[in-house]
Amino acid sequence: MSTDFFTSQDRARRQTGRLVLLFVAGVLGTMVSLWAVLAALLSGSQGPSVWTNPVLPIGVFVVVGGIVGIVTLVKLAQLSMGGEKIAEMLGGRRIEPTTRDASERQLLNIVEEMSIASGVPVPPVYLMEDRSVNAFAAGPDPSRSVIGVTRGCMELLSRDELQGVVAHEYSHIFHGDTRINARTTAVIAGIMAVGILGYVMFRFIGPTIARSSGGGRNNPGPAIGLGILVLGLAVWGIGSIGMFFGRLIQAAISRQREFLADAAAVQYTRNPDGIAGALAKIRDHYSARVESRAASELNHFFFASSLNTLFATHPPIDERIRRIVAMGAVKAGAAEAARPSSAAAARPARARATGSRAGEAGFAGGPPPLPPRPAVQAVGLAGTLEPAMVARSGAWLQSLPPELADAVHRASGARGICYLIASRGTDGGGTRIVERDDPEAARYFHTLANALAQQTPVAQLALADLAAPALVTLGRQGYTRFRKTLAEVMRSDRSIDLREWALAKSLERHVERRFARSSAEASGRxxxxxxxxxxxxxxxxxxxxxxxxxxxxxxxxxxxxxxxxxxxxxxxxxxxxxxxxxxxxxxxxxxxxxxxxxxxxxxxxxxxxxxxxxxxxxxxxxxxxxxxxxxxxxxx
CATH class of the missing domain: 1.10.3680 (TerB-like)
Structure with a gap:
């Protein structure tokens, strides 16, 4: 069985815990350093007793801890609202499910194929009006993630290259990287707040007090202003050191996970030339620099580094290409990069395991193996993107009748499809309920009945998954009205069967969690x-x-x-x-x-x-x- 998704999700949470410990250690170090500086400054006027006075360290701990804690929690709350918030910070515009633009439609088709193949809720896709070639994934969990791409990424890459980039971002979603990225952003913002406070004290508050206090021998203003200026300089320096180490930790974590996501993208698509070609185009022809004020803070979210900084959150592109070439990439300008700078550089990144153990012999003392039936295989495929499933999903999407393919991307059509699944046809009381409460969807309810009946129950549920982005556009109130009507339709035959319960669970995960503010804590035993x-x-x-x-x-x-x-x-x-x-x-x-x-x-x-x-x-x-x-x- 594929344990990779499950273990990687738990590992991501443990890594978040380690980040918290490092954060606490960094904040404590900042507090102790600041206390030492203050005590040294005050010892000249108050004597050595200042070193043993508990008021000073308590005051430092309360003030610094409060500032860092508040900033971190505010930033974390902002980033935990969903990937949409991060996409908007980067200037992204959501691509509507009904778009007819050829490039946008191709991008959405790739995302839909991968979501149907993997079971990840179809994420909203955001477009940044930037000619650079870059992309990102963001969100606290798979049910509330988004994918964003620049216009250059959407229009300058081939379909295979774009698929490789999107597969890379799906790997980040699968393995909890987007959650870790949000946490590190919040942690560094908290530590940075100390340095910013020191800069304000040094640059503005101290000089202002010193200049505005007037003359006079007994006027303490200049001395106070000078003291604040010196203290601000010390706080600024201490905060900058804390931020330096925070950035180093962030960069180390991010670089390793980028290698793993590249390897996973090759594994998902079975086409190393796709992602290698995208990286080669960034290296040889196009820039990855995103012109957004938030790009510096969120650089570690991107497919390729948007900035050239000391704290690089991405490995060098040549190094990434070399590792992908070792997996078989030969096109798109990648072959000439195959000259390894060292033996270690030429070793391929090890792809995350996705092999199924469900059909293997049971471990000693364990239960016997289950037969290789689809229901068993599904567990082994959790959190993976198998190329065969991607191909099957693409073929299924292409085979959909035009009326279904069009309706599933429209809010009214998506509602009509869900009503039909819940009522199992147009006979019975469900029809009257829909005509009474949702006449706009009732039109689709009647015209789609025959086409939907040709789909298997599992394929019908996949259509409900595909309808999720259109249902999200209803907003919380509109969606609540729809769910109330849907519940009446389900109860119209005085029973809830497996198909209806499956539809309810699908909507909860694919739509309702988008409106949730937080995720359940995954720590129960x-x-x-x-x-x-x-x-x-x-x-x-x-x-x-x-x-x-x-x-x-x-x-x-x-x-x-x-x-x-x-x-x-x-x-x-x-x-x-x-x-x-x-x-x-x-x-x-x-x-x-x-x-x-x-x-x-x-x-x-x-x-x-x-x-x-x-x-x-x-x-x-x-x-x-x-x-x-x-x-x-x-x-x-």
Missing amino acids: LFAMEAEARVVLAAIALCEHEASERASAFARGCRRLGIAERPVPPEPSLTLDALNAAVERLASLRFTDRERLLEASAATALHDGGADSNEYLVVRSVADALDVPVPALEPV
Whole structure:
């Protein structure tokens, strides 16, 4: 099984914790240094007792800690609102899903292919009106990320090169890099605040007090102004040293993750010439410099360094190309860069593992291997971009009837598609509800019924994923009205089936999390949530199996999860509210435990008589509930 996505998400959170420790150490060092400077300045007038007076260090700790903490938290809150905020800081304009511009449409098609292939919610795409060749990904988690590109990147690169760049950015989304980037930006802003305060004291406050105090032998103004000026100079210097080390830490982390993202892009596309060609064009023909005031602060978010600074957050382009060439790139001007400067430079970056272990022999004492069915393969593909899945997604998108392909990018058409999925056709009470509450979508509700009926249940859910960007444009209030109508449509037949629950989970992950201000903390342990896990496995057994098979299916899932086998909970207790409450709590599991739960869900859903179309829908729905990206279409 692919453990890379799950372990990398947990690793990203641990790395964030280490960053916090380094940040605290840096702030404490700044405080101690500032206290020492103040004590030295005051010892001349107050004597050596100033070194033992607790008031001074407490005052320094409170003032400096307050300034750094407030600035860091404000910046973190700003960056945690979603990738849209960062895109707007860089001057990006959102590309509308309905665009007819050929270059914009090609870019959106690439993003849609990769999202359907990977299960990552289709991110809003932002365009920066800049002729340089660059791109970025930003957002606190995969469900709230965005991708941005410059106009030069969109128009000057070939489709293969653009796909390589986008794949590189998807790797950052998969592996938690965008979260780390936001945290380091906030940390450095907090440390920088100390230096800025010192500069203001040195450059403005001290000289102003010294000049405006008038003359007179007994006037203390000049002395006070001089003291503030000297103190400001010291604070400025101490803050600058702290920022220096902060930038070094940021650069070291960022450079390594850029190499890994390059390797992952090659792995995802099986086309090293794509990303190598893009880098070669930046090196030989075009600039990567983005003309934005925020580019310096956010340089580590970009595909290629937007600035040439001492604290380079990206490896040299020649070095990146050399490593990609070692993976097989030969075109786009990359071949001549294959002359390694050293043996180490020629070694390829090791791509992140995505091989599936699900079909391998079980480890000693562990559960037996699961059969290689699509539902099982999905868990192994979590957080990856397999070239075969990208090709399949592209073929599926090309095969969509024109009326569906057009409607899914329009807000009213997207609503109509969701109503149709929930009502399973135009018969029954759902039609009357839609005509009454959403007449604009009712038109699509009728005209798309036949085309949608030709799609499998899994493909219908993929269409709902594709509709997410259009639904986001409704805004919070418009989307709330839509969800209220959709809930009525779902209840119109007095039951909620697997397809409807899957649609609800898809919308929660792909749309509603865009409106959320924060993410669930992924630190829960499975041993503390065994009861909730049993509810999920029992609900799957109840939904997917005949009465005679439920006990064995439930037991199979428990064994796979490694929890004690117990009788299946009574059917009356397995309500929709109980299931939703269980998955809501389980969404706080650490990612490696989410992987185990997904495996157990797949094991519970499997049928002895061969693959069933609902098996994949089950795993896909639980993955959405747990915020784990799995391919929207079944692996083949």
